[in-house]
Amino acid sequence: MSKYRTEFPDFPAADMPTMPRGFEDSSWHNDSCPSFTSEELGLRIWIDYADPAQREHDGGSRFMLEPSESEDTITETLLTDDFAMIQIAVESERQQIAECLAELEKADGAALGWQLDNKKFAVLLKRGLIRSEGDLFIHPKARKVSELTFTMAQPADMRVLYMGDNEGPAIMWLNQLIANFNASKSWQGHESEENLRQEMESRGWCEGLHINGHYLVLDLEHAHLMPHPDHPHNETEK
Known part of the structure; x- marks a missing residue:
């Protein structure tokens, strides 16, 4: 039943x-x-x-x-x-x-x-x-x-590893990082978003000053870095 x-x-x-x-x-x-x-x-x-x-x-x-x-x-x-x-x-x-x-x-x-x-x-x-x-x-x-x-196609925007004196490391979209910087009006040493993107495309990384101190940004795809499946916190290996 x-x-x-x-x-x-x-x-x-x-x-x-x-x-x-x-x-x-x-x-x-x-x-x-x-x-x-x-x-x-x-x-x-x-x-x-x-x-x-x-x-x-x-x-x-x-x-x-x-x-x-x-x-x-x-x-x-x-x-x-x-x-x-x-x-x-x-x-x-x-x-x-x-x-x-x-x-x-x-x-x-x-x-x-x-x-x-x-x-x-x-x-x-x-x-x-x-x-x-x-x-x-x-x-x-x-x-x-x-x-x-x-084999899946890469997205149009860059995924970057961002590290700052008092922030990160964190993996995020470059346009998200740019929005965060613009919100705090703290682009020092970079006059525009375009300049930042050009540096990323040519070298795969850039560094400069933020309100919290120095920062370093790596383009994961350009530097041939990917999140490693054994690392739950998005550490990377080359």
Whole structure:
């Protein structure tokens, strides 16, 4: 017998729709109605009574789809009286997961976090669908990280390692660093952003003065530096 039949003995079996594949009965009598959860998708479907008079919330929708964890934000909560809409949303979630895994496969099984949509991949990591090592997101079928090659296209902006007398070291986008400097109006020795970028492109590094003292900026790609997968705090090695 299904769990909901025990937890909600007054719920008519004829009123229970067929659940999408992978959803297990997670009903509990202290809830307002039966529910079914997919651990893989991180989603829960609530099935309220067909008779509106039996529902806990007057005028509420019969079906609800929501993330099973509060921090899981890929799919927004869906309230509807049409179960077909729930099925469509579930399949859309399944497609997003497939696309995320395909993106890792294109990069030979792994990619650095800054190359991806961290929001989606953090959720997949939380669900156990992928794994991580340092700054890497790794496909479950990937080869050893030491054998991986990184084939994803580099972003248009530079990633830099910034170190100051009283700040850093920190890895960030160059335009983010420039915005921080501009906000404090502390470009000393560099008249413009253009000059800074020219130095970065020609030498791979620059140094100067900031309100907090001396600073040094390295262009990670130009200097052939990458975050090392064994180092969780973004240390680098050449």
